[in-house]
């Protein structure tokens with residue numbers, strides 16, 4: 159295959175993509191497959207001879223689309239959305255074609271400067287005060303790891319980078335019991351250790367108890383531990399829990415701890431001023447992560463980390479061997495020093511396309527609809543006998559369960575998903591198996607959302 163072939167096949171792929179998106183509603187949302195079904199269709203050995211693109215494409219069409227769970231399906235209500243607005247897909251096409259590495263300004267001036275400007279645009283769009291800078295990672299897990307490493311090194315006065323952690327005091331990181339598993343993973347791989355992630359209990363509204371945080375920090379200091387940082391939950395994955403950032407940040411600041419806010423999902427909603435009360439005080443944080451690849455419409459991957467002061471993170475992650483020295487090193491941003499990998503994708507272009515193609519007003523309208531429709535759906539479900547809303551909508555996420563108990567609820571979920579018209583997932587909340595519903599797919603309509611009710615009613619009647 160050469161570039162002339164690519165030109166023709168790209169057109170064919172574009173036609174295929176259009177057809178795929180236009181027929182999504184006719185497909186089951188979740189792949190109706192047993193494990194191993196795809197692998198069984200692939201030859202056990204790689205081909206020695208070149209194969210014609212016709213044959214490769216035919217196999218793709220035969221094997222792949224029917225074996226996917228369709229994340230862009232308008233009735234995908236599972237996990238969180240992974241929206242890919244058409245404008246962001248288009249940007250990704252040209253990024254693929256350019257195929258650059260955005261590690262230094264010199265290796266990718268447009269990518270670097272556009273990344274700086276897009277981070278500023280988004281900080282403003284979310285209502286953050288001027289002064290925040292930041293970078294774009296692949297995922298929130300990576301951004302959180304970067305923040306946890308910065309917490310570690312700042313607390314150790316950057317001694318860990320050279321000497322390792324042996325002989326250092328035991329570090330402590332604090333987070334509520336509602337935070338995402340990416341925080342657990344970050345403390346594990348940062349060498350801090352799971353046992354030193356202190357899970358602070360939450361109140362009846364699922365927010366971290368500030369008094370319990372302060373008590374834990376003081377007890378740890380008395381026991382010889384070194385408190386390093388606090389991770390604040392702004393829209394938890396399980397049920398959409400929010401800490402009160404202002405209260406937590408006041409304690410963290412007074413205790414000299416570094417702070418990171420995980421708003422991976424809910425951050426997108428903050429383009430709507432009416433939701434910002436949920437993370438009131440957030441402007442005092444050192445680091446904030448949110449994923450435009452979730453609710454905002456930027457093709458995966460695209461996770462934005464805002465930094466009040468980039469210096470501690472750059473001091474932690476930056477490393478400049480001589481072959482990366484450039485003449486402009488003192489004047490320009492070299493984003494590899496802000497992030498874990500050296501090579502980096504050009505992710506800012508899809509934000510530029512997306513924000514311009516929809517405008518903030520267009521994106522706000524979608525998010526507002528999703529929140530309103532989730533409330534409508536929850537209100538309807540609450541009226542079904544035998545069914546209970548377990549957690550009320552937090553933005554566009556709520557949970558429900560059958561009064562008959564966990565086994566009945568799990569069986570109901572399996573039947574709903576086997577039907578294929580909608581896709582929901584579960585979580586454990588306060589020891590109870592509950593069904594999650596999140597509304598957030600870019601192209602979903604109110605009818606798509608109400609389809610959950612239609613399917614639920616049929617399952618309850620059966």
Ligand SMILES: *Cc1c(COP(=O)(O)O)cnc(C)c1O
Nearest residue numbers: 297298299338340394395422423
């Ligand atoms: C999705 C999510 C994450 C993990 O995001 P990735 O980008 O997949 O790493 C972390 N925290 C919260 C609250 C999330 O919703």
